[in-house]
Amino acid sequence: MVHRRNADRIFKQLVRVVSGFSILALVGILVFVMVQGAGPFIFPTDPGIRLVLENIREIQVNGEWYRDTALIPVPLSIPALKLRFAGPEGEQTLDAVVSQTEKDPQNLLRITAASGGEISYPEAAVYTVTYPGLPGLKPKIHFILPEAPYSLPQFLAGTQWHPTYDKVYGILPMILGTVLVSLGAILVGVPPAILCALFLGEFLPAKPAAIARAGIELLAGIPSVVYGFFGLMVIVPGVKQIFGVPSGNGLLSAVIMLAVMILPTIIAITETSIRAVPRSHWEASLALGASKMQTLWFVALPHAHSGVIAGIMLGISRAMGETMAVILVAGNSAQLIHSPLDSVRTLTATIALEMGYAQGRHRDMLFSIGVVLFIMMLLLNGVVLHLRRGIHAK
Numbered sequence: 001m002v003h004r005r006n007a008d009r010i011f012k013q014l015v016r017v018v019s020g021f022s023i024l025a026l027v028g029i030l031v032f033v034m035v036q037g038a039g040p041f042i043f044p045t046d047p048g049i050r051l052v053l054e055n056i057r058e059i060q061v062n063g064e065w066y067r068d069t070a071l072i073p074v075p076l077s078i079p080a081l082k083l084r085f086a087g088p089e090g091e092q093t094l095d096a097v098v099s100q101t102e103k104d105p106q107n108l109l110r111i112t113a114a115s116g117g118e119i120s121y122p123e124a125a126v127y128t129v130t131y132p133g134l135p136g137l138k139p140k141i142h143f144i145l146p147e148a149p150y151s152l153p154q155f156l157a158g159t160q161w162h163p164t165y166d167k168v169y170g171i172l173p174m175i176l177g178t179v180l181v182s183l184g185a186i187l188v189g190v191p192p193a194i195l196c197a198l199f200l201g202e203f204l205p206a207k208p209a210a211i212a213r214a215g216i217e218l219l220a221g222i223p224s225v226v227y228g229f230f231g232l233m234v235i236v237p238g239v240k241q242i243f244g245v246p247s248g249n250g251l252l253s254a255v256i257m258l259a260v261m262i263l264p265t266i267i268a269i270t271e272t273s274i275r276a277v278p279r280s281h282w283e284a285s286l287a288l289g290a291s292k293m294q295t296l297w298f299v300a301l302p303h304a305h306s307g308v309i310a311g312i313m314l315g316i317s318r319a320m321g322e323t324m325a326v327i328l329v330a331g332n333s334a335q336l337i338h339s340p341l342d343s344v345r346t347l348t349a350t351i352a353l354e355m356g357y358a359q360g361r362h363r364d365m366l367f368s369i370g371v372v373l374f375i376m377m378l379l380l381n382g383v384v385l386h387l388r389r390g391i392h393a394k
Contacts, residue, residue: 273307
């Protein structure tokens, strides 16, 4: 008895420790993503100007020498910049004036003298001065200016997404694309999934039902990239041929693909919920003269609505969070769509496609997209739970 009590205490403490660490880890991840995602709308990209050097080993900045330094931070409190370095054609100079009150990055820096250098603007908030030299070895000085906090309404309602050059971050097309793809997949996938669960649970004999149930569970575990490859090789060419469009990659292909992907999950949960209905309900309905189909539709299915709604919620979550399969079949154009055949991009696809090379504000904006996606899932699940309570109250 004593050993059993000690084992129970140890196990209880172990559960508390593991649960505590798990909760702390989840909260830490959530806080990190939230803070990272909110940063672009609260803070500027950098407290000062950054000088990035190319093919320049030694440079003098306001009288201070820097050797073998690729990145030189310059505070905004300095009213002027005087740069000196030895180029292929002798000593080169560059003078610039820094505005202390200007908020617009385009007017924050004014280059007054560049001694033969050619000034260009490869990106918004970036000045590049290129000096003469051999191809590939030309000295270059990049002035990366701090960008003011981005506008949240412009981020949520903007229709243009140009993160590298214009540095415009509007995600409305991706929000609409995510919503349309997810709701389309639910509308297309839920009715056949429920009918399949009803057939599997009550109409199919036991042995074939067991085989079919194992196959459905196997389909639920197939990686999404396999589904994406199937969609790319079968669904996309089919849509292209049927509708006579130049490319089958678009909203319709993504909806069909996601509808196929969520079928196994909804079927399995719905079928399990229907089989859990007490037999007394079936017997009472059949005793009153109802047919088997009427009993299924008007007695068993309403009684199992909690499990059915849970399956639909899981389907919605998978549809909204799916990435690889959508990337392969959706076309991935960040644009407002006017037809089901138009190319579409989702929020998750944007994060997956651009996180590998994103830097600075661009990377922070991808975290912000993750926060928006999280909030959308919470709102949608909240609506489904509200509907579930309403059905339960009736």
